[in-house]
Amino acid sequence: MxxxxxxxxxxxxxxxxxxxxxxxxxxxxxxxxxxxxxxxxNQLVSDALAAAPAPVETLTSPGHVVTRDERYRNVTATGRFDTEREVVVRRRVNADEEVGFHVLTPFVLTDGKVLLVNRGWIPADGPSQTVFPKVPAPPAGQITVTGRLMPDETTAASGIKNLKGLPDRQVMLINSEQEAERLGAEVLGGYIAQTAPAPKGDTPQLIGRPGDEDAxxxxxxxxxxxxxSAAVPVGWVxxxxxxxxxxxxxxxxxxxxxxxxxxx
The missing domain is CATH 1.10.287 (Helix Hairpins)
Structure with missing residues (x-):
């Protein structure tokens, strides 16, 4: 049958x-x-953002690799911005998907070490991408900044190619090892996305909080x-x-x- x-x-x-x-x-x-x-x-991010700010040097140091548990932790640092050696990070978008730059400014701590601070997003409104854009100045003198601790960016993690031969003072990735070599200084591992003090003008636009992934x-x-999978044998019968x-x-x-x- x-x-x-x-x-x-x-x-x-x-x-x-x-x-x-x-x-x-x-x-x-x-x-x-x-x-x-x-x-x-999502739980790690929530816990990190809810934690009280800690001094940055309690979580990272020169050569340190920021761990998954340390990512997004709120940290504070006291020192001064070194705008003379500031760079911009190419091809970054804001919340409105507009292409521009992130402003990466060395922050010299009181002990001489350097913390990389991503001060936020600015538009690419210059005459060309080869010209260093106009960057609003940060507060002068010694201040305390707060930000979210982030790991170094790499091509493997971000998918962004670390292109060579870029215009002066422009980079593709935020990487503490790369910046330590450029600056000739002790640079803390990772960087921070600044959250305070807020800029006086419209830019740089501070980097928004990370959102939850839709699990x-x-x-x-x-x-x-x-x-x-259960429907397959039923359909066969x-x-x-x-x-x-x-x-x-x-x-x-x-x-x-x-x-x-x-x-x-």
Whole structure:
């Protein structure tokens, strides 16, 4: 009765179904892992932003690699801005997706070490991208700044190519090792995205708070893939029954081979 399952068409269909089931289960597991990772990341960010500001040198030092747990921690530092050796970071966008620069200013601490401070975004409104843009000056003299601690940017982590031969005082990545070599100074690992004091004018625009990643979608996708995996065998059974019904209605050999009930 089920000999048609041995036909080429049905063997291929069955094999495809058998392959789809574990594949969809694995995709669901992968989406669940993504959900757990994003949920954990969101919690780390929330905890870091809620923590009281700490002196920057308690969390980083020259050559230090900012860890995942240290990222976004609020830190404070006292010193002065060195605008003479300020650079801008190319091809950065603001909240409105406008392309411009980030302003990266060395901040010389009271002990002589240097902290890199991303003072925010400015528009690329110069006559050309080869000209150093007009950058609003930071407060002069000794001040205390507050910001979110960030790890060094790398091509591997950001996908941004660290291009060479750029115009004077322009860089592609914010990297403490690269800046330490340029400045010839001890530079603390990572950098901070300044949050205070706020600029007096419209720019630089301070970097906004990091938003939560939407983990709920990954959870929904996981359930969706698992429902698909459960639907495959159900669909296979439905197709088999439909095939049997069609063969019986068409008078296929399966039907002719059945014996007629004996007359009484």
């Amino acid at each position: 089920y000999r048609f399952l041995l036909s080429r068409q049905w063997v291929i269909l069955t094999l495809v179904a058998l392959l789809l089931i574990p594949t969809m289960i694995r995709l669901g597991i992968w989406q669940m892992h993504r959900y757990e990772e994003r949920t954990a990341r 709920a979608l990954n959870y929904a996708y996981a359930i969706q893939w698992w429902l698909f 439905v197709l088999v029954r439909r095939e049997l019904r069609d063969r019986r209605e068409a008078g296929t050999p399966e039907k002719s081979e059945q014996t007629e009930p004996a007359a009484v």
